[in-house]
Amino acid sequence: MSYTIGRLAKLTGLPVKTIRFYSDAGVLPERERTPAGYRIYGDEDRARLELIRTLREIGVDLATIRSLGDRRLRNVLDLHLKTVETQLRSLQRTRAVLRATLARDGDPAEEDLRRLHALGRVGVAEMELLLDDFVDEVGGGVEALHEWLACRRDALLPELPEEPTVEQLDAWLELAELLADADYRARLHRQSREFWEEGREVAAWNEVNAQVTREAMTASRAGVEPGSPESEPILERILALMGLSREELLRSFDEHDPRAARQWELVAIIQGTPWPPEPTIAYDWIEATLRNLPST
Known part of the structure; x- marks a missing residue:
């Protein structure tokens, strides 16, 4: 069945302006037009609009929706779930700091503000990149040492609890600083190099x-x-x-x-x-x- 844009808007409950925007943005591919230049849509477009609306309601961006033509919907939703879970963990960390800060009398101390600022910069993704760099630099040039560190990578990267304590948050930030410390990396490399170069x-x-x-x-x-x-x-x-x-x-x-x-x-x-x-x-x-x- 074919629909005009006005008819499609009534069937889906979406404004004509929104449907036109989705068409222009490429998330609702244009199929055909009348001789007068009006867009014509079908049942497939109606179903896709319902999908687009659902995905937008849960926060999936237009670029990701546009790529659905080349990707399975399951993969898109799986990627979006991971994004949402990362955002939730970040919010939970921030909530823990805010609760601890507000539990004390008076205005926040400088340490509280430093902690809030730092947590905004050091999430799980940032910590994983830090650890990858740490393993590559400490193990650089020594195959066995690099392999040993890579085998221990998961143990070196702890999972921050959903409801972390202030002590755990501070440990998280200190760990990030330590992994990024150039002097620490260089000393570990020097101390380990001779041991692992002996053919172990x-x-x-x-x-x-x-x-x-x-x-x-x-x-x-x-x-x-x-x-x-x-x-x-x-x-x-x-x-x-x-x-x-x-x-x-x-x-x-x-x-x-x-x-x-x-x-x-x-x-x-x-x-x-x-x-x-x-x-x-x-x-x-x-x-x-x-x-x-x-x-x-």
Whole structure:
């Protein structure tokens, strides 16, 4: 069936001006005109107008609707859902800051305003880009190091809760600053380069790391004091697993940037998980044993 623009407007409840605008904007493709130049529409156009109205009501932009000719509607709606969810998370973060700010007496402090301003610039997308740059720069030029960091990427990027606390928001902003810190990136690269350039394989090292953690945690839970005679054979087993001497491992602890531990602590704060985790406890025990045992 064919409709004039006026008839189509009555059937859909949309003003003639709106339908003409959609036609001119390319979201309602023009099919034919009468000899006098009037637009003619069909049932397909009527159905598309209903779709356009629905999509516009939920906030889909005209450029996206225009692209429907080349894309499945499901893909467009999936993309729009992700956009809406991102916007909601941003609003929830802002709401958490506003609530915390207004819960205190008096005017907002400078720190409150700084937090509000920063959160507007550092959302999930921005944090993901920061982390990608961080992995590329720290792992640059060392294939195994880059692979190891890439494998840990998801763990390095925590998910901010829907209702974050002020502490979690502050940790989020501090994490963003740390990931962007050029000095921190350069130091991590220097400290890790030599270790990973020795031909280590990521999967093999992950397994070694898991065994080392188990050894040290077993000793810690059993109450073996770092530096005690009982701790020495355990340390020797750990050194054998790692393929390092006491001097090499001690040097790695001496050169270790404390900001790396802070990075993982910030991730734990954002996720609301206990700190310190087992690997941190394990390596603290190993370091304390190294420093308290007499030199050989």
